[in-house]
Amino acid sequence: MNTFWQRRRSAPYTLLILMLALFFTKPVASMAQSQLTDSLTKVLAAHPTKDTTRVNILNQLSRFLFTQVPSLTETYAKEAFYISDSLYYLPGKLWATRNLALAENAKGNLEKQMDLTLEALKLAEQLNDLKATGILNADLGNILIEQQQPRQGLIYQKKALAIKQKENDKAEIGKTLNGIGTSYMVLKEWDSALHFLYASERIKLALNDHRGLAYAYENIGIILSVKGNYQEALRYHTMSSQYYKESDNIQGVVKSYLNMAQTNTFLKDFTAAEEDLQNAARLNKSMQNTRNEMIYYRYRSMLDSARGNFAQALENYKEFQALSEDFFSTEKSRFIANSKEKYESEKKQHENELLKKEQLLHLATIRQQQILVIFCIALFMALATITVLLYRMFKRQKDLYSQLNSRNRRVQQQNQIILDQNAALESGNQVKDKIFSVISHDLRAPLGILEGMLFLLRDEKMSQEQFNMFVDELWRDMKNTSSMMDNLLQWANSQMKGIRVMPDDFNITVLLNNEFELLQTLARQKNIQLNHYLPPVIHVFADKDMIRMVLRNLISNAIKFTPKNGSIVIDYRLSPDKVEVMVKDNGIGIPSEDQSKVFSNIYYSTTGTQNEKGCGLGLPLSKDFIQRNNGEIWFQSYKEKGTSFHFTLPLSEEEETNAYGRTIILQPTRDYSH
Structure with missing residues (x-):
């Protein structure tokens, strides 16, 4: 096999290989990466023959384009892989597989990157290529760090360091030392991280490796900022930005501007911080990097808070929360x-x-x-x-x-x-x-807002009087969130384990009265009048906890979709063997095109008249509970006129029908008694 490849590399391609040798003997730090990429592109165009020489050019070009155009990295790596596979050229296949793994990293597919890297590692071990084995072990360590498994990542990083030290490859040793320092950063072991990062810095300075120094300086600056040494941190971030610009690494330049903005905010140099944030936003506009945009709004909120502009700080923090939710959904x-x-x-x-x-x-x-x-x-x-x-x-x-x-x-x-x-x-x-x-859209949002408010209150960025202005709104959001959590847990339990119905005789009027304390408080928030006309005693035969959940869902739903100064009525109708309970409101109603979704498994949900949120589980869960208790449930609704929900339950055998009862009227402006 070796003789075969020696023959393939000789003869017709001698001139081209000489060009490549002259090209690659130039120090990388002495030219811009874009010039290197342009030169490789010209060499590739001059050699269309699908042989091992073209494979080597494709792999080299694919690797250099990783920080510039990740999509081209994948294109060139795929061509190198297919040519290598057809020629049984294992070294070319190894590096093509590694470049495909890097392309998956750029797309955020860490699991696919892990699989491809392991395939490349098998080829390296098969070829007994120690240099490739060291690089790929370092890659595995970096993937595990991104997957929040730094302890596992350190195992591969240190294994890679031992291999590279045995090979005495200074450039690769510097990269791996930087990777180990990054692992300790994730573990928040700052002194250990600085030890390895400074060791990496010394090697890269000796090699004049500006591209590698950019990464090391970024990490050192972050740690110094955490330790409170802001002036020194700013110096390292500034050098990191300069070297990222030299290597045309736009992603790195954006991160450097964001890091300098945060550090200048801590140093109270608000003008410089504002300029850094504007530069980061301008560059990221073309990159469309969601993670950088999240960090931008986070640091913008910190800057506004430091300036005393708490309202704008809260708005930017909400933007950060919204982007975080979208990013979480995308990742999911x-x-x-x-x-x-x-x-x-x-x-x-x-x-x-x-x-x-x-x-x-x-x-x-x-x-x-x-x-x-x-x-x-x-x-x-x-x-x-x-x-x-x-x-x-x-x-x-x-x-x-x-x-x-x-x-x-x-x-x-x-x-x-x-x-x-x-x-x-x-x-x-x-x-x-x-x-x-x-959890990601409906429960995290109010918790995120509460977190932001408490953050400002804790750091004395907001007065108690300002905080009190938001207390009612926060309380309503928390109660809505609690109700959604109850529905979610009940629904998940019914879907995953099933629910066992435990019917018994109980007075539904007493059950309703017990729920009115919470419902009265919710109604007072919107100045809504609650009336119920149930008599003192109506004994039904059903599961008491399920019916409590149904009443709470229907009345809470009516409050949610009834505007201020509206009214809600709970009425009943008795028949010989069952009772019909009605919850009527004069709210906004349900559009006719959406009425088929109310009880379906589509989990239809809209915001209330004061932007109250729901998870769409309350009504389907109520239907399930009523049907499990041998009842029926239905509704009538007219847009902008109101909605009435009806459900029936079997009466207990001891129930004596009584068409007369008392009326309980709950006014939201004063206490009530039964």
Whole structure:
């Protein structure tokens, strides 16, 4: 194999290899990365032949483009991989696989990057390439750091350092020392991190490696800022920005501006901090990096707070929270997509294995049939033994078909098991997706706002009087969040484990009266009048906790969609064997096109008249509870006129129907008594 590749690299490509040798012997620090990329592009265009030389140029160009145009990294790496695979050129395939892994990192697919890096590491170990083995172990350590597993990452980083020290590769040793320092940064072991980062700095200074120094200085500046040494931190961030600009690393320049903005804010140099933030926003506009935009609004909020502009600080903090929620949702969707892709891949692999087994079985059958034909010809020629031989072959063929049918039945059973497992996984994914959605969008938002308010109050950036202006709104948001959490837990329990109904006789009027203390407080927030006309005693036979949840959901829903100064009425109608309870409001109503979604599994949810949020689970959960208790539930609604929800429950056997009762009127401006 080695002789083969030596012959391939010689003869027609000598001139091109000399050009590459002259090109790569120049110190990297002495030219801009864009010039290096342009030169490699010209060399690639001058060599269209699909051989090992083109593979080496493609891999080199792919690696240099990683910090500039990640999409081109993937394009060139794929071409290098396919050419290497067709030529059985393992070194080219190794580095192409590594570049494909870097392209997945740029897209945020850390799991796919991990798989590709492990494939490249197998090739490096197969080739006994110590340099590649060290680099790929360092890559695995960096991936684990990004996956918030720094302890595991350190194992690979230190293994990579030992290999590179054995090879005495100074440039790679400097990179790995920086990676180990980053691991200790994530672990918040600042002194250990500085020890390795300063060691990396010394090596890179000796090599005049400005591109590598940019990363080391960024990390050193962050740690010094955490330790309170802001002047020194600003100096390192400034040098990091300069070296990122030299290497055309726009992403690094944006991070440097953000770091300098934070440090200048701590130093109370607000003018410089403002300028740094503007520069970061201008550059990130073309990059469209959501993480940098999140950091921008976070530091903008800190700057406004330091200036005393608390209202603007709160607005920017809300922007940061909104972007954080979107980023979390995107990461979740990406995780689900990657999981689905991995599942589909495994499913196809399983199907292929089954298909191969079936093909082998069919081939065996064909071979047996061929043997049968040969035997038949021989038996025809030997009439004396034809009867015995035909009988034996018939019996053998019958056994083969029996085995084939038996195997087919087993394959069908396995397919059915797979289908059942798919259905169970799909159901579990729906529950998980709904829980993630509610937590990430509906529960985190009010908690984030409360966090921001408490942050300003704790640091005395907001007076107690200013905070009191938001107390009612925060209290309402927390109660809505608590109600959503109750519904979410009940719904998740019903979906994942099922709910056991425990019916008993109880007075539904007493149950309703017990819930009015909370409901009165909610109604007072919007100056809504609550009336109920239930008599003192109505005994029903149902699960008391479920009916409490139904009443709370229906009345809370009515309050949510009723404007200020509105009214809500709870009425009833008795029949010989059941009671009908009605919750009527004069709120905004439900549009006719959305009425079919109210009780469905679509989990329809809209904001209330004061932007109250819900998770869309209350009404479907109420329907489920009523039906489990042998009742019915329905509603009538007219847009801008109001909505009335009705449900029935069976009366207990001791119930004596009474069409007369008392009226309890709850005024939101004063206390009430029963």
